[in-house]
Amino acid sequence: MWGGPLGISIAPYIKQSKFWTRTLTPFAQWYAETAGYRRMGLKYDDLIIEEREDVQKAVSRLPPKEAYDRIYRIRIASHCSVLHKDLPKEQWVKASDDVRYLTPHIEEVVREDQERAFWDTVEVSKKSGH
Numbered sequence: 001m002w003g004g005p006l007g008i009s010i011a012p013y014i015k016q017s018k019f020w021t022r023t024l025t026p027f028a029q030w031y032a033e034t035a036g037y038r039r040m041g042l043k044y045d046d047l048i049i050e051e052r053e054d055v056q057k058a059v060s061r062l063p064p065k066e067a068y069d070r071i072y073r074i075r076i077a078s079h080c081s082v083l084h085k086d087l088p089k090e091q092w093v094k095a096s097d098d099v100r101y102l103t104p105h106i107e108e109v110v111r112e113d114q115e116r117a118f119w120d121t122v123e124v125s126k127k128s129g130h
Contacts, residue, residue, distance in 0.1 A: 029095065032044070032095065032098070033095075036086070037077070037093075038092050038093040038094075038095075038098060039086040039087060039092050040076070040077040040080045040081070040086060040087060041073050041076045041077055041080070041087050041091060041092070041093060042073050042074070042077050042093065043073065043093055043097070043098045043099070043101070044098055044100065045070075045100055045101055045102035045103055046070060046073050046074055046077070048102060048103075048106070054106055054109045054110055054113065055102075055106055057105075057109045058102055058105035058106040058108070058109050059102065059105075061105045061108075061109075062101070062102065062105065066101055070101075070102075
């Protein structure tokens with residue numbers, strides 16, 4: 001699982017706990033609204049920086065329409081940033097539309113890299129006695 005700078009994420013533990021999910025969900029929704037990326041037409045996964053190799057691989061695995069939509073949203077947001085204006089309210093990304101479309105691909109790439117690293121370092125020993 002990938003996470004912050006140390007690669008650690010507490011999200012799986014929070015998702016497993018009904019108490020923490022109920023407690024933190026309103027705060028998370030408030031934070032997402034105040035962060036402002038939806039007002040510029042972006043989804044959360046659009047904010048993931050593509051400089052990492054695993055993210056580049058994940059972006060290359062997106063279906064063509066999703067890849068095009070991602071680039072379009074980023075260009076529109078860049079234009080809004082230059083103008084120092086948000087999009088009209090009817091063009092904001094709704095919370096229900098802000099789904100993680102890239103994160104599953106990133107997680108898949110990370111798992112594949114971990115599996116590859118495991119199999120690349122497996123030591124094969126010869127059985128004696130045959």
